[in-house]
Amino acid sequence: MNSAVLANIVRFIGLLLLQVLIIKQIELGPIGGSIIQLFVYPLFLLLIPLRTSRELQLLIGFVVGISIDLFYNSAGLHASACVFLAYVRPYVLRIVEPRAGYDKTKGLTPERINWGWFVRYASLGTLVHSLWFHLVDAFTFAAFGAILLKTVLSVAFSLLFMFILVLVFNPKD
């Protein structure tokens, strides 16, 4: 097993535990509870190495989502959003592609590319994930305003947590 796989497994477990042990408690609100759903685990999907095949990315997305669902009592909901993010990730990457292009052997991190790029990439990725999540949760296009509001709030606060994590751990790959 090479080190990239190992690093990703550790990252997956770390983010899963962070999400279900700590972030979930924050959602329930020491500050009184809110409509905000916080996501840190999409960071794992965003950082999957470029050379991973698309099929494997989708399967990983499904596994990540189902694992989160087990703790949130929300069969399929997180899985659906994760699979969607895994599917559109290549398109997101193309939209934010830097002029020099990507180096397939290097990680999709601010350390390897740059912070401006990473902020755009993570924002777009989290937005896609969060919008899909809230659409499936509501299971209707009615009250689209409320869905949009929840999405925007979720994305803003989730990104805050993700950027702090990336700043602290500063992963290379």
Place this chain on the structure above:
Amino acid sequence: MTALLRLLSRLGPLFLFLLLESISLYLVVTYNSEQGRLYLSSTNRFTSFVNRQVSGVTGYANLRDENQELVEEIIDLRERLGNAYYDNTASIDTALADSSALPLYTYIDARVINNSISRKNNFLTLNKGSKHGLRPHMGVISNDGVVGIVRQVSPHYAMVMSVLHSKTRITAEIRDKGYFGALVWKEQDPRFMYLEDVPKHHFIELGDTVQTSRFSHIFPEGIALGEIADFSVPEGGSNFNIRVRLNTEMGRLRQVLVVNNLMSEEIEQLEEGVLNE
């Protein structure tokens, strides 16, 4: 694994995406819809272990608050004791005193081990189940108000439909005024619910207490749920639009009580009998 991946890559990412997405959405529809079965994953061995540990830690972190709440509850109960009242009666009619009163409600204490407040339909998991006498349709209350209604039970756990659920309708009334209506959760804000069906010719005020109604057989009468935060009459409408600020902080629930109505079966049978006539 490689053979599987090779097969999948021949079918293409789009096919795999559609397949996985269908599985996910099938799970969502089957387990998360209001009418569908509930997904009792928080009761499987591993997640329930983790949930119990978290609940243990957060329970410890909240000891101070919980202690304060218990003290307040004790004070409240002491104030209701006979000896806390000045006895103003000249003589007590012993024939009528208490001997005719039958217990109607009993309570089972439980701990919240899983909770959500930010979804459209929220559920809680309790650490007590059918072995402890819990059954579907029982009410769940906390010190501060109503929490929800039991939907499903397993031997050791119960799944509770939170009041923060799009299908919640709790019969509630305005204290001392008796106007009643249905309490529903419309906004996605866990602090507020709406009291519907109160005709606009009634007189209500900001700050009026909303409590459980005498018409409910799930909850005992008179449990304060919240206060009227604001109200309006929608144009052309005949009912008030009353916004109620809940007393309960739904996200911070730890200890709850499950309400057992000892006569619920009798009432249900009676009502069914009339409906079937």
